[in-house]
Amino acid sequence: MALLEVEDLVVQFYTENGVVRAVDGISYEIRAGETLGLVGESGAGKSVASLALLRLIESPGEIVSGEIRFRGRNVLELSADELRALRGDEIAMVFQDAGAALNPVYTVGEQIAEAIRAHEAVTDETARDRAIDLLERVGIPDPAARYSDYPHEFSGGMQQRAVIAMALSCDPALLVCDEPTTGLDVTVQAGLLELLADLARESETAIQLVTHDLGVVAELCDRVLVQYAGEIVERAPIEELYYDPKHPYTVGLLASVPRVGDGRERLTTIPGTTPDLVDPPTGCRFHPRCPYAEDVCAKHHPELVETESGAPDDGDFETHAAACLEYTGDLEDGLDYEVQVRDGANGDRHERTTSGDPR
Numbered sequence: 521m522a523l524l525e526v527e528d529l530v531v532q533f534y535t536e537n538g539v540v541r542a543v544d545g546i547s548y549e550i551r552a553g554e555t556l557g558l559v560g561e562s563g564a565g566k567s568v569a570s571l572a573l574l575r576l577i578e579s580p581g582e583i584v585s586g587e588i589r590f591r592g593r594n595v596l597e598l599s600a601d602e603l604r605a606l607r608g609d610e611i612a613m614v615f616q617d618a619g620a621a622l623n624p625v626y627t628v629g630e631q632i633a634e635a636i637r638a639h640e641a642v643t644d645e646t647a648r649d650r651a652i653d654l655l656e657r658v659g660i661p662d663p664a665a666r667y668s669d670y671p672h673e674f675s676g677g678m679q680q681r682a683v684i685a686m687a688l689s690c691d692p693a694l695l696v697c698d699e700p701t702t703g704l705d706v707t708v709q710a711g712l713l714e715l716l717a718d719l720a721r722e723s724e725t726a727i728q729l730v731t732h733d734l735g736v737v738a739e740l741c742d743r744v745l746v747q748y749a750g751e752i753v754e755r756a757p758i759e760e761l762y763y764d765p766k767h768p769y770t771v772g773l774l775a776s777v778p779r780v781g782d783g784r785e786r787l788t789t790i791p792g793t794t795p796d797l798v799d800p801p802t803g804c805r806f807h808p809r810c811p812y813a814e815d816v817c818a819k820h821h822p823e824l825v826e827t828e829s830g831a832p833d834d835g836d837f838e839t840h841a842a843a844c845l846e847y848t849g850d851l852e853d854g855l856d857y858e859v860q861v862r863d864g865a866n867g868d869r870h871e872r873t874t875s876g877d878p879r
């Protein structure tokens with residue numbers, strides 16, 4: 521059984537300009553111990569989908585419909601006490617801005633110890649010892665001494681490690697990381713990614729990783745969901761997504777990643793911008809930006825369906841699926857493109873040619 525099952529989740533925000541459907545009917549699962557990436561441009565609804573898991577959507581937003589089942593229980597029906605127990609104990613979150621997540625007037629160690637005491641009846645001494653252990657586990661040097669440091673005495677990378685330590689303090693089964701490495705320099709970023717990968721391996725903690733960075737996803741994830749304009753447009757195991765992307769949006773995202781030595785003078789971009797979710801495009805939401813769009817694309821909304829290379833969907837969610845009319849048989853001319861993608865894990869170039877570069 522999946523650890524987390526999200527089914528047909530819809531989250532709306534009520535604004536002066538109208539109702540924004542930030543998350544529009546997404547469904548996915550996460551198994552115990554796996555790392556799932558959620559990628560897409562800003563405004564795709566990735567962070568909103570993650571906040572919804574812990575019912576952290578605030579007014580003027582609202583979870584309108586759908587189900588979020590964690591270990592079989594519907595999170596949307598939990599009482600306030602049950603929800604408090606779920607947060608931290610079973611699902612923990614790591615946000616992008618570690619500085620904002622830490623209280624500047626308490627020491628880092630005390631904040632981790634407080635998180636432990638909030639969920640478990642332990643003595644102050646035990647909480648302190650465990651906080652020091654956690655600081656060591658996330659790679660803070662001389663953790664006993666650094667326990668008494670205030671957040672401003674930590675670097676940005678160390679602050680993010682401290683926040684991860686706090687998130688791990690109650691040994692959650694699922695860690696939701698929202699752009700955890702954005703804004704950090706590349707060496708610090710690499711260290712944090714290694715830390716998350718080690719943690720996932722050692723403690724079998726499942727991770728939902730929200731990012732716009734395809735390189736980060738390649739380093740860490742087992743499977744990927746590509747989100748566009750509030751919907752999931754592609755779902756695939758990591759290698760399939762990089763070597764054989766199916767949705768034109770994913771192809772565009774991969775083509776826009778700069779690569780050393782590929783001889784391009786200009787970066788490839790996806791034309792246009794993400795749509796206004798108050799009044800999204802009819803049919804396929806990507807059609808105004810899609811170089812392969814046909815008339816039918818503005819009329820029919822494509823569902824997420826298994827692609828040719830995906831195994832039949834018999835409950836095994838490790839299949840390859842895309843929301844494009846090509847895979848429902850409704851596209852007359854068919855997709856026809858060439859992609860050059862790099863395996864982010866080892867840097868090898870892989871080419872797949874079907875013709876023409878995505879414009």
Ligand code: SF4
Pocket residue numbers: 767768769804805806807808810811812813814817822843844845846851
């Ligand atoms: S359905 Fe049409 S517009 Fe949408 S991604 Fe496929 S080809 Fe492009």
